[in-house]
Amino acid sequence: MSEEYKAKVFKSGNSLALRLPKALGLKEGAEMTLREEQGKYSFEPAHSKRKIDVSKFAGTAPWLEPLPREDFDDSRRDWHLLGRDASGA
Template sequence: MTKEYRAKVFKSGNSLALRLPKALGITEGDDVVIAPHKDGSFSLWKESDSLSVLMGLYGAFSPGFMGRGRRDTDQEDYDWGDGDAGGRAA
């Protein structure tokens, strides 16, 4: 397991800020992605590492994930004739 860091949130102008330890390897000017989770936790990574993060998630799926394929879903026919973006065929 990796080392755990603790930090305090503070007010900076009209925003909230979080001081990150240098040991995390994030440098001034780096773009980061912050992903909130349903349980209230967050994940944070450098935007330049997004592909690595995505590929790391690949192994997180359960062995039977999509074992039966996507399966087709019922979809309504779309009326492309009148140019109306929301027009569905009856």
């Protein structure tokens, strides 16, 4: 069963804002996605990629070494297939 709440629109700077009831359980600073469809509005939590803060533990395992990059290798290129000589010119 859904609940019904009243909310008030007010001016905040040069924008309009919507004051939502605390009973909705939203956290301050939460990002929301707002949709308008045929004059009706709906909102839901925005799906954002979570970022990991490594500042607290970065460098705490000095015995670990970075892995070599595998996206670049030093293998010989077949430049002749592109109509170029071995120097890439």
